Amino acid sequence: MKWFPRLLLAALLVGVPAAALWSQAARSGADAAQVVTLHARMPEQGGWSLDEIRAEVGQEMRFRLTSDDVVHGFAIARSGMEPISLEPGRWREVRWRPQAPGEYTFYCTRWCGPNHWRMTGTIIVVDPQGIYPTSTAAPPPRFVRYGVDIDSREAIERLTGVRPSAQRGAVPGLAPQGAWLDPKDPDLTTPIEAWNRLRADPALTALDDAALWDLLAYLWTDRLDRDQVRRGLETFQANCAACHGPQGGGDGVMAEAFADPPVASFTDLARMATASTVVLEGKILRGGMGTGMPYWGSILEPAQVDALVQAIWWMALSGEGSQAP
Numbered sequence: 001m002k003w004f005p006r007l008l009l010a011a012l013l014v015g016v017p018a019a020a021l022w023s024q025a026a027r028s029g030a031d032a033a034q035v036v037t038l039h040a041r042m043p044e045q046g047g048w049s050l051d052e053i054r055a056e057v058g059q060e061m062r063f064r065l066t067s068d069d070v071v072h073g074f075a076i077a078r079s080g081m082e083p084i085s086l087e088p089g090r091w092r093e094v095r096w097r098p099q100a101p102g103e104y105t106f107y108c109t110r111w112c113g114p115n116h117w118r119m120t121g122t123i124i125v126v127d128p129q130g131i132y133p134t135s136t137a138a139p140p141p142r143f144v145r146y147g148v149d150i151d152s153r154e155a156i157e158r159l160t161g162v163r164p165s166a167q168r169g170a171v172p173g174l175a176p177q178g179a180w181l182d183p184k185d186p187d188l189t190t191p192i193e194a195w196n197r198l199r200a201d202p203a204l205t206a207l208d209d210a211a212l213w214d215l216l217a218y219l220w221t222d223r224l225d226r227d228q229v230r231r232g233l234e235t236f237q238a239n240c241a242a243c244h245g246p247q248g249g250g251d252g253v254m255a256e257a258f259a260d261p262p263v264a265s266f267t268d269l270a271r272m273a274t275a276s277t278v279v280l281e282g283k284i285l286r287g288g289m290g291t292g293m294p295y296w297g298s299i300l301e302p303a304q305v306d307a308l309v310q311a312i313w314w315m316a317l318s319g320e321g322s323q324a325p
């Protein structure tokens with residue numbers, strides 16, 4: 001029986017260093033993990049027990065989380081972490097190792113009340129050694145670069161109740177001769193400007209005003225990326241429908257809490273005719289400043305904002321509400 005001692009030796013040779021490595025890793029892991037204890041409370045009761053947490057790149061964070069009142073949720077924006085739900089009186093644990101310096105927003109993911117949106121805090125991640133590239137600051141949103149005022153827009157009263165339909169507008173052979181999009185950036189185009197350009201097109205004089213809105217609805221929604229619309233509608237149902245309503249009509253379950261100004265209806269052409277992609281994007285990124293509209297710039301990825309804008313146009317002009325294309 002020669003194999004037994006040899007096996008033992010082999011086991012020792014491999015096992016001992018492995019065990020040593022393992023215990024070292026476990027030890028340094030335990031040393032390095034920064035334990036953060038966070039209590040969630042309704043914003044009226046103070047919100048998160050910490051608003052600002054400092055952390056280091058590459059250092060593991062161990063969050064110990066609980067709720068002191070109702071069910072809340074916890075997520076870190078742009079971390080790739082799945083949101084977790086926090087039930088009153090129960091403790092949850094989640095680990096996160098920041099990979100890049102920067103400011104990360106943590107936030108509540110459950111509708112805990114009308115001030116739910118105030119439940120955010122910041123994790124400031126620094127790189128003490130300076131070896132990780134600094135995350136480049138996001139460029140200013142287009143409404144800032146173009147100097148577009150996103151706060152004061154006139155509604156066009158005569159369009160109240162007009163509900164264009166892309167389907168009705170999809171008339172074969174009917175195409176505008178000239179350009180109907182803004183020459184500087186198509187995303188600056190408003191539906192009313194586009195409609196006026198179409199109205200001036202001699203080839204379209206046979207269409208009455210309502211039929212011209214249908215044509216516009218068709219042209220407009222034809223430019224949307226169907227996958228983005230679908231993704232946007234999902235994000236919309238999860239984050240926006242509680243205020244904006246499941247069909248975007250401004251009549252969500254939380255809408256009553258906002259009277260002046262009321263929650264925007266995306267199916268109201270009188271309002272949407274003077275919006276542009278740049279305006280909608282700006283509103284989502286920056287929020288309403290004092291209105292009930294939360295800001296999403298620190299929470300959503302740029303691609304998600306783009307998808308939401310496309311979904312809003314879909315609800316406004318396709319004639320199919322929030323039915324996915």
Ligand SMILES: [Cu+2]
Pocket residue numbers: 041042071072073108109110111112113116119
């Ligand atoms: Cu909450």
